[in-house]
Amino acid sequence: MSVANIIAADIKDSAPELRPIEMHDPPPDSISSGFWRFLRFLPKRIFQTVFRSVPYPTRPRLIRIGTPNRQSPVLVTTNYDLTVRRVCRALYGVDCYLLVAPAGGIDVWCASGGGRFTVDSIISILKTSRIAELVDHRRLILPEMCANGINMFEVRRRTGWTAVFGPVEASAVPEYLKTKKRTEKMIRVTFLPLERLEMGTAMWGSLSLRYSIFPFLAFGLRGAEWFVAVLAFFSAIISLGCFRLPGKTFVQKAAVIGLPAMLAAPLGQFWWTGHLSWLTFQIETIMLLATYLVGASYASYSPLWQCGYSKLFFGYPDLELSIVEEDCIGCKLCDQVCPVECFSPTPNGKVIFSQPDLCEGCMACLIQCPTNAIINEIAVEHQRLSQCG
Amino acid sequence: MAVILMKIFEESPRKFDRWMQMLTLGRLRKIRDEILTYVQPGSRFLEIGCGTGALATMLAERGARVVGIDVSDRMIAAAHEKIQQAGISDRVEARRLHGLQLEDAFSAAQFDHVLSVLALSEMTDDEIDCLLPQCWKVLQPRGTLILVDEVIPEKFLSRTFYSLYRFVARLITYLGLQAAEIKKANLATKILYFLIELPLILLTFLVVPAATHPLFRLEQRVQQSGFRVTNSKSYLGGTLKLLWAERA
Numbered sequence: 001m002s003v004a005n006i007i008a009a010d011i012k013d014s015a016p017e018l019r020p021i022e023m024h025d026p027p028p029d030s031i032s033s034g035f036w037r038f039l040r041f042l043p044k045r046i047f048q049t050v051f052r053s054v055p056y057p058t059r060p061r062l063i064r065i066g067t068p069n070r071q072s073p074v075l076v077t078t079n080y081d082l083t084v085r086r087v088c089r090a091l092y093g094v095d096c097y098l099l100v101a102p103a104g105g106i107d108v109w110c111a112s113g114g115g116r117f118t119v120d121s122i123i124s125i126l127k128t129s130r131i132a133e134l135v136d137h138r139r140l141i142l143p144e145m146c147a148n149g150i151n152m153f154e155v156r157r158r159t160g161w162t163a164v165f166g167p168v169e170a171s172a173v174p175e176y177l178k179t180k181k182r183t184e185k186m187i188r189v190t191f192l193p194l195e196r197l198e199m200g201t202a203m204w205g206s207l208s209l210r211y212s213i214f215p216f217l218a219f220g221l222r223g224a225e226w227f228v229a230v231l232a233f234f235s236a237i238i239s240l241g242c243f244r245l246p247g248k249t250f251v252q253k254a255a256v257i258g259l260p261a262m263l264a265a266p267l268g269q270f271w272w273t274g275h276l277s278w279l280t281f282q283i284e285t286i287m288l289l290a291t292y293l294v295g296a297s298y299a300s301y302s303p304l305w306q307c308g309y310s311k312l313f314f315g316y317p318d319l320e321l322s323i324v325e326e327d328c329i330g331c332k333l334c335d336q337v338c339p340v341e342c343f344s345p346t347p348n349g350k351v352i353f354s355q356p357d358l359c360e361g362c363m364a365c366l367i368q369c370p371t372n373a374i375i376n377e378i379a380v381e382h383q384r385l386s387q388c389g
Numbered sequence: 390m391a392v393i394l395m396k397i398f399e400e401s402p403r404k405f406d407r408w409m410q411m412l413t414l415g416r417l418r419k420i421r422d423e424i425l426t427y428v429q430p431g432s433r434f435l436e437i438g439c440g441t442g443a444l445a446t447m448l449a450e451r452g453a454r455v456v457g458i459d460v461s462d463r464m465i466a467a468a469h470e471k472i473q474q475a476g477i478s479d480r481v482e483a484r485r486l487h488g489l490q491l492e493d494a495f496s497a498a499q500f501d502h503v504l505s506v507l508a509l510s511e512m513t514d515d516e517i518d519c520l521l522p523q524c525w526k527v528l529q530p531r532g533t534l535i536l537v538d539e540v541i542p543e544k545f546l547s548r549t550f551y552s553l554y555r556f557v558a559r560l561i562t563y564l565g566l567q568a569a570e571i572k573k574a575n576l577a578t579k580i581l582y583f584l585i586e587l588p589l590i591l592l593t594f595l596v597v598p599a600a601t602h603p604l605f606r607l608e609q610r611v612q613q614s615g616f617r618v619t620n621s622k623s624y625l626g627g628t629l630k631l632l633w634a635e636r637a
Binding site for chain 1 (some may be wrong): 460
């Protein structure tokens, strides 16, 4: 056998060469600098602000931030364009790897709640990015908001990587990486005025797109224009005053804005012109519709209150959680993943579900509990009834 | 295609199989028969994306030893049921595993044939490029890779017609998917939902890429991963392809 033959045989038996590992830089619009760059990405930004509820996917990939080494932390996020951009901007100045996992172009909270961001997406990005060849440790930092869909023990079992939950906000990640500690502030969801306005704008865009057809059919183009304007006004007020406005539900809070406006419109016109017109009636109807819509949907655009929509159309279960004390091992994981502050420790080292009114039904605690000590009483009740019947 | 049908028929996998047949105009059965003629008793098969295990059980009935993997819980549960009914659980194994974890779960050169029916089109290009070398690893030398999948036709005219057809078909299936999402609602709620949501659904449809995408230049990609394409057959005007490749 000649040398050439041996070499040929050798080549035949060795595996085909893999492509080199692809590493991407942060997206160019994550750090905006310069007027032209701002202008170039303006249409995309406007789209993402107004139609926040529409998915906007980017390519799932490995992003290298700064100059990471073999000990650098590995963070995970989903492939929603805005999320990737904001996380990259927040991580500016930190050396780390960011895995952009495929989740249908939806943000972390919605994608994991809706079953698009799962352990399978994490497996996919771990394998396609070949991150295992780049770092020595096996530790993933997941965003806390994916706790409602991704079980950290399942990640470990199926991938061999240890998953820990990081802070809620990307902006807190640099501090978290430095101190390696999650403070109380990091693990709770905030809803600051600017964030509220942002979500108010998103609600305005989505409601205008969906419902403008009804005023248009009833009153023509001018009706639709009025509807969009009234919606913008109501959305802005309810998002700024969502804590302050009186009322128990959001429909009541919207009524506090809507009813005075409905009273003021005819009075104002009568005072100005001395008579009432057909337009006044149109605006009254439009305001009534807008009041109800804004009130009914605002909770869906907040990180603090349960979305009523998912219950109506998708049959999401009602939640009434309780903790079986014998099963609780006091690991406090439920408290660590709760976006609001539902749980509190007891003197005997266990946890109780102390503030059920705050619960928004994300089910993160239910999914993460290692001993299944947290149960949904309504589901149990259903089961019992169906067994009896 | 399969992923959409799967969502729609999550609760009745039997319907899933029937619809897959109908949508491929019965060609899937033809392709299955073709694959089955190559089976020799005792050969070891790995099926990626086995779904309800229809093909895996057929292969096992001809004497092959089959391992089927799928990412969907429900599909694997349906496959278990099917295997139990057929009474061939000693030769077939259905396992919930992500396709990209082949190299972790199986040893090198463990299989004679690796088979995948309509599963690659549900993966992204990066995932396919990651999967094919793993198939290479678990195949024994001169083992075969058998792929059946939607492809983009190579002739220009048929490609144009095909992309038009796909746009319409995608829209219909997308609406079907939306209807399937609202499971527990009655008809009036469903109609209300569509009336309200249609603009947003259409916008989402335009922005978001398809859940499945037909493969382009499948042969070249398979060859780049160290395989030699030995045979290929086209169905449905070049949109469905059966490909045989040998591990070099």
